[in-house]
Every structure is written in structure tokens, then in C-alpha cells.
Amino acid sequence: MSNKTFGPFELQKAYNNEPVPADFVERRRISAAMQTLAERLIRAEGDIDTLSGWADQLEALVATVGEPDRRDTRAANRKLFTGSATAEDIFHMMDYDPVGGPSNPIAPQVEWLQEDQNGIEGALRLGLQYQGPPGRVHGGVIAWLLDAALSRALHAAFRLGVTGTLNIRYLAATPIEDTIHCRARITGQEGRKIFVEGGIWHGDTQTVSAEGIWLTPKSLG
Numbered sequence: 519m520s521n522k523t524f525g526p527f528e529l530q531k532a533y534n535n536e537p538v539p540a541d542f543v544e545r546r547r548i549s550a551a552m553q554t555l556a557e558r559l560i561r562a563e564g565d566i567d568t569l570s571g572w573a574d575q576l577e578a579l580v581a582t583v584g585e586p587d588r589r590d591t592r593a594a595n596r597k598l599f600t601g602s603a604t605a606e607d608i609f610h611m612m613d614y615d616p617v618g619g620p621s622n623p624i625a626p627q628v629e630w631l632q633e634d635q636n637g638i639e640g641a642l643r644l645g646l647q648y649q650g651p652p653g654r655v656h657g658g659v660i661a662w663l664l665d666a667a668l669s670r671a672l673h674a675a676f677r678l679g680v681t682g683t684l685n686i687r688y689l690a691a692t693p694i695e696d697t698i699h700c701r702a703r704i705t706g707q708e709g710r711k712i713f714v715e716g717g718i719w720h721g722d723t724q725t726v727s728a729e730g731i732w733l734t735p736k737s738l739g
């Protein structure tokens with residue numbers, strides 16, 4: 519691992535260009551296996567012995583894992599803002615993102631197709647575990663996804679902020695188990711208030727629109 523260090527505006531570039539640390543190769547494998555299990559086991563048909571066998575195996579793994587120590591990411595965050603975050607710190611911040619983070623087992627995986635000052639676009643497919651009404655993505659999952667997508671548009675344009683208000687209009691069904699696209703862009707700024715809009719598309723059909731206000735914290739604004 520190199521001893522280069524990074525500040526907040528180099529975060530995304532470092533994350534995309536630095537080699538994946540060896541432990542993250544394994545963390546991503548764990549997360550991918552957990553995601554595959556979640557998708558395959560939800561609503562899975564099986565006789566009682568089969569279900570009981572799987573439950574035994576999973577409980578045995580939980581017992582083996584125990585309660586390991588976990589890293590406090592606030593230290594890495596502080597280092598980022600003083601320009602002294604290492605590539606390892608950056609992976610510890612980014613790889614666990616609850617939307618798209620490859621080391622987070624509950625994160626829907628997103629292929630980011632665009633990420634720049636003009637906006638972001640991601641492609642993803644949500645499995646049966648994210649279903650609300652039959653065949654459709656749960657509305658709360660959509661809000662979760664859009665909060666992340668609109669935040670990402672902010673970060674891609676080198677701005678920092680937390681969600682203040684997020685308004686969502688559900689226009690049409692968003693299907694599970696098919697490719698959908700999320701897009702977002704900044705539309706304006708007034709002092710610490712940043713205005714962002716975005717949505718979800720299935721093919722050419724926009725299924726959701728969203729707009730919101732992000733606030734740069736007083737300490738950074």
C-alpha cells in the first residue's frame with residue numbers, strides 16, 4: 519500500500535484509482551456472498567429439513583464470527599479533512615456506503631456510469647428482498663436510493679452537505695429484478711443551501727422524481 523495521503527476533494531479519485539487493499543478483496547467477497555444469500559433465500563421454497571439445515575449452518579457461522587472489534591471511522595474522517603487520509607482510510611470510508619458500497623452486505627450494488635460536476639448516473643437491479651407491492655420496488659427503498667444518489671451528485675461536484683429536505687413523487691411502478699437507472703444533478707445554491715434534483719428511470723420511462731435541499735454544515739460552510 520502506498521503512503522500517499524488525500525484530502526476531501528481527492529476522495530473519489532483515490533477511491534477509483536488506488537489498488538483495492540487485500541483485506542477489502544475479502545470483505546467484498548463476504549458481502550457479495552451475504553447479498554446472494556439474502557436474494558436467494560428470501561421466499562425460497564424448501565421442506566422443513568432443508569430450511570432447518572440452512573438455519574443451522576448460518577447460526578454456526580454467526581457463532582464462529584462472534585463479536586469482532588470494529589473500526590471507528592470518525593478517525594479516518596478527521597484525517598480526510600486535514601488532507602492526511604491514507605488509501606486504506608479512504609476504503610474504510612467508501613466501501614461500506616449503504617448504497618453501492620461493495621463491502622456493505624445490505625447495500626444495493628450500483629454501477630456508476632457518470633460522476634462529475636454535471637451530475638451522476640447509476641445503473642442497478644434490485645432483487646426480491648427489496649420488493650414492496652408485487653413486482654415493484656418498496657417506496658422506502660426508493661427514498662433510500664435517491665437520498666444516496668442526490669448526495670452523490672453533491673459530492674461529485676465537490677460540495678459537502680447533509681440532506682435537509684427530500685421530496686419524492688412516485689410516478690409509476692419501479693420494477694424489481696430489472697435494470698433501472700438513477701440520475702441526479704445540482705440545480706442551484708444559496709449560501710449553505712444546495713438544491714438537487716433527480717429520479718429513477720426504467721428504460722425511457724421515468725418512474726420517480728425527487729428534489730431536495732442539502733445543507734453544508736456551519737463548520738464547513
Ligand SMILES: CCCCCCCC/C=C\CCCCCCCC(=O)SCCNC(=O)CCNC(=O)[C@H](O)C(C)(C)COP(=O)(O)OP(=O)(O)OC[C@H]1O[C@@H](n2cnc3c(N)ncnc32)[C@H](O)[C@@H]1OP(=O)(O)O
Pocket residue numbers: 526527529611612615616665666669673674676677678679680681682683709710711731733734735736
Ligand atoms: C468533496 C467530496 C467529499 C465527499 C464526502 C464524503 C463522501 C462519503 C461517501 C459515502 C458516504 C455516504 C454518505 C451519504 C449521505 C446521505 C445523506 C444523508 O443521509 S445525511 C443524514 C440525514 N440528514 C441529517 O442528519 C440532517 C439533520 N439535520 C441537521 O443536521 C440540521 O437540521 C441541518 C444541518 C440540516 C440544518 O441545520 P442548520 O443549523 O445548519 O440550519 P439553519 O442555520 O437553521 O438554517 C440555514 C438555512 O437552511 C434552511 N434549512 C434549515 N434546515 C432545513 C431543512 N431541513 N431543509 C431545508 N432547509 C433547511 C433554513 O431555513 C435556513 O434558510 P435561510 O438561510 O433562512 O434561507
